[in-house]
Amino acid sequence: MDKIKKSFEECKRKKLIIEAEPNIKNIKGHIEKAKHYLQAVDYNIAGGFQDVAVANAFYSMYHALLALLQKHGYEAKAQECAINTVQYLILMKKVYLDIKYIDLIRLTDKTKGKDAKSLREELQYGTETSVNLVVLEELKKNAIEFVEAIEVLLY
Numbered sequence: 183m184d185k186i187k188k189s190f191e192e193c194k195r196k197k198l199i200i201e202a203e204p205n206i207k208n209i210k211g212h213i214e215k216a217k218h219y220l221q222a223v224d225y226n227i228a229g230g231f232q233d234v235a236v237a238n239a240f241y242s243m244y245h246a247l248l249a250l251l252q253k254h255g256y257e258a259k260a261q262e263c264a265i266n267t268v269q270y271l272i273l274m275k276k277v278y279l280d281i282k283y284i285d286l287i288r289l290t291d292k293t294k295g296k297d298a299k300s301l302r303e304e305l306q307y308g309t310e311t312s313v314n315l316v317v318l319e320e321l322k323k324n325a326i327e328f329v330e331a332i333e334v335l336l337y
Contacts (some may be wrong), residue, residue: 183273190270193263202257209336212249216242216329223322232313233305239325240302243287246332250277253336283331286324298324 193199219242226235247264251257254271258264269284271277287298298321305313 186266186270186273189263189266193258193260193267198258198260198263199251199267200257200259201255202252204253204255209249209252212245212252213329213333213336216245216249216332218242219245220325220329223325227318227322231311232315232318233311235318236298236305236313236321237302239321240287240298242325243298243328246329247287249336250279250332277335279331279335283328286328 190199219238222238223235223242226232226238244261244264247268248258250268251264254277256267258267265284265287268277268279269281272279272281272284301313301317301321304310
């Protein structure tokens with residue numbers, strides 16, 4: 183808990199997490215963007231763009247996090263700070279979301295220890311375009327569950 187709290191405080195100090203009035207337009211916008219990215223996952227898998235589908239799955243989860251943060255009076259300027267802030271809010275019992283959803287955005291391939299963010303970065307910035315289909319389907323399933331779980335908390 184101390185590590186998470188320190189990370190949250192550091193993000194605030196660096197202005198990577200800032201307090202903001204909850205804005206229903208932004209909340210709805212982020213959750214709609216999350217759903218848009220979920221649609222793009224299927225589109226890119228069907229089109230043979232597995233690397234892009236991974237990025238879409240990650241960003242669907244990330245935009246759901248941004249919606250949740252906005253509801254609780256925060257805006258994020260960095261991905262890790264967004265994830266850590268939601269984790270902190272869960273641990274502080276300010277957000278009633280199962281902590282497993284933090285693992286879903288971070289852990290996609292238990293055999294390789296890759297999280298969604300790392301896998302996305304590896305494929306987006308590297309030269310590889312294909313992904314293990316089991317990993318890709320698990321990531322897709324997790325992204326859908328993630329967005330749905332957060333959407334329930336928004337309204």
